[in-house]
Amino acid sequence: MLSGRRLDLLDPSPADIEIEDIAHGLARVARWNGQTVGAHALSVAQHVLIVEDIAAALGADDWPNEWRLAALLHDAPEYVIGDLISPFKAAVGFNYKAFELKLLAAIHERFGVRFPIPESATAIIKAADRVAAFYEATVLAGFTKPEALMFFGEPPVLPHALTVSLSELSPWPSEHAQSVFKARFSMLANA
Numbered sequence: 001m002l003s004g005r006r007l008d009l010l011d012p013s014p015a016d017i018e019i020e021d022i023a024h025g026l027a028r029v030a031r032w033n034g035q036t037v038g039a040h041a042l043s044v045a046q047h048v049l050i051v052e053d054i055a056a057a058l059g060a061d062d063w064p065n066e067w068r069l070a071a072l073l074h075d076a077p078e079y080v081i082g083d084l085i086s087p088f089k090a091a092v093g094f095n096y097k098a099f100e101l102k103l104l105a106a107i108h109e110r111f112g113v114r115f116p117i118p119e120s121a122t123a124i125i126k127a128a129d130r131v132a133a134f135y136e137a138t139v140l141a142g143f144t145k146p147e148a149l150m151f152f153g154e155p156p157v158l159p160h161a162l163t164v165s166l167s168e169l170s171p172w173p174s175e176h177a178q179s180v181f182k183a184r185f186s187m188l189a190n191a
Contacts, residue, residue, distance in 0.1 A: 072185060
């Protein structure tokens with residue numbers, strides 16, 4: 001890693017995980033295999049920030065910071081393994097998912113987030129991930145609304161400002177995504 005840490009991917013140690021490496025990696029991993037409109041690819045770092053916002057809106061005002069942090073870190077393993085599209089993950093099979101979960105467990109341990117998180121929080125994060133994917137698909141990845149509805153379902157009603165923001169998505173430069181991700185992580189981890 002750029003931090004100088006050596007991460008054993010087969011047996012990841014929480015001591016070898018640094019938020020700077022996660023932020024750097026996620027800001028440079030493209031969602032949708034880079035097949036989005038705009039001068040920049042939509043990064044996984046920007047995506048997880050979107051998911052965390054949506055999850056907080058779906059989880060109500062009293063949703064604890066620990067679950068918001070879990071939402072922000074839900075795709076953190078992709079900082080070293082990349083972002084595989086869902087059909088390919090399914091084709092690779094269970095071993096890939098087990099590998100990804102082992103890395104996520106080490107990340108959670110490193111940052112003091114219990115693992116696994118309660119199913120109620122997991123359900124909200126998964127729902128937020130689908131909502132983010134719906135908007136990313138229709139605004140940035142060329143999906144028609146009927147196609148997105150077929151793959152991701154009808155998004156729930158969200159606060160108006162969030163809906164407007166999602167409807168106007170624009171990919172950020174990687175440096176900006178990295179900076180915003182680190183700032184949000186710091187805010188949630190230190191709250």
